[in-house]
Amino acid sequence: MNLLKSGGQVNWRPIFFLLITVCFSWLIGVPQVLMADDQAYSGWQSFQTEYTQIIFEPHNIAYAEDLAGFADGLFEEVSEMVGWKPEKRVPVVLTDRTALANGFYRPLPHSITLFLTSPGDRFLGARSQNWLQSLYVHELVHYIHLTERLGLPGLASYVFGPDAVAANTALMPVWWIEGLAVWAESNLLAGGRGDSPVFNSLWQAPLMEGKMWSRKQMRYQSAYNPLGRVYVSGYL
Numbered sequence: 381m382n383l384l385k386s387g388g389q390v391n392w393r394p395i396f397f398l399l400i401t402v403c404f405s406w407l408i409g410v411p412q413v414l415m416a417d418d419q420a421y422s423g424w425q426s427f428q429t430e431y432t433q434i435i436f437e438p439h440n441i442a443y444a445e446d447l448a449g450f451a452d453g454l455f456e457e458v459s460e461m462v463g464w465k466p467e468k469r470v471p472v473v474l475t476d477r478t479a480l481a482n483g484f485y486r487p488l489p490h491s492i493t494l495f496l497t498s499p500g501d502r503f504l505g506a507r508s509q510n511w512l513q514s515l516y517v518h519e520l521v522h523y524i525h526l527t528e529r530l531g532l533p534g535l536a537s538y539v540f541g542p543d544a545v546a547a548n549t550a551l552m553p554v555w556w557i558e559g560l561a562v563w564a565e566s567n568l569l570a571g572g573r574g575d576s577p578v579f580n581s582l583w584q585a586p587l588m589e590g591k592m593w594s595r596k597q598m599r600y601q602s603a604y605n606p607l608g609r610v611y612v613s614g615y616l
Contacts, residue, residue, distance in 0.1 A: 391423050395560055401563040422438055422439075423437070423438075424436065425445070426544075427448070428469060429448050429451055429452050430451050430452050430467055431451065431455040431456075431599070432451040432455065432470050433469040433471045433472065434448060434451070434472050434474065435471065435472065436473075436474040436475075437475070437476075438534075440476060443476075443496050446510075447474070447512065447513060450474070450513055450516075451470075454513075455470065457568055458517065458521055458524050459567070461521075461568070462524050462528070464525070464527070464528040465524075466523070466527050468542075470491075470520065471490070471491040471492065472493075472552070473492070473493045474493075474494055474496055475496065477494070478495045480497060481497045481498060481499035481573070483494055483516075483518075483519050483525050484519065484560050485522035485526065487543070487549055488543055489548035490523060490527050490543065490546075492520065492522075493509060494512065494515055494517045494519065496512070498511055503580065509570060509571065510569075513569060514565050514571055515571060517564055517565050517568055518562070518564065518565045521560050521561040522557065522561055524559065525560055525561075526546070526548065527545060528545065529545055529546075530545070531548060531551075532547075533545045533546070533548045553598075554599065554600065554610040555610045555611075555613040556614060558611045559610075559611070559613065559616075560614070562574060562611050562614060563615055570596060573615070582608065582609070582612045583612045583616060586606070593609055593613075597609070597615035598610065598614075
């Protein structure tokens with residue numbers, strides 16, 4: 381794209397059309413969380429276990445009770461594995477207002493969100509019997525791992541609050557962050573991606589073909605196959 385006219389002046393036309401395209405894409409790409417479920421919103425409820433605060437809409441009470449049954453046990457296992465035990469309860473938000481079967485950890489503020497849409501395939505592993513449990517342990521590893529008070533951000537957290545440790549996330553390679561979580565989902569539970577033949581083929585195939593990616597390439601995702609190489613690299 382040529383952004384300069386003759387004489388060195390800026391050509392604003394491509395920049396203008398780029399901005400229009402971005403705005404239009406944002407408008408038509410309304411988050412699925414807002415579109416997937418038209419059930420009337422009736423507010424949030426919550427209850428606490430020893431280590432977890434579970435936040436949910438009333439119609440998802442069964443999922444909340446299911447999570448409460450295994451959340452504290454997994455907290456103790458993951459804390460022992462990582463070597464760090466957060467001081468506060470883990471906030472976990474449950475929502476079914478999405479078409480996605482996934483979840484995420486948010487560093488600011490530290491919290492976990494789980495989407496209550498069961499997957500159409502076994503994307504978390506061949507032997508996963510409870511997809512919510514497998515999903516939760518993956519995000520719980522992120523929560524416990526990335527709230528540990530390490531380095532300068534850890535020292536800053538004593539002055540500016542626990543959210544300051546989020547700066548450590550930018551200093552860690554993605555394979556390290558995701559690798560711990562995939563290892564945990566594959567070894568603390570029955571199942572996980574490490575137990576999936578499809579997942580293992582992502583590294584076995586290029587290895588057999590002599591086309592394994594380099595250590596430098598394992599630091600970032602790629603638009604080319606395998607798309608999830610940070611997960612594979614970290615697990616290995």
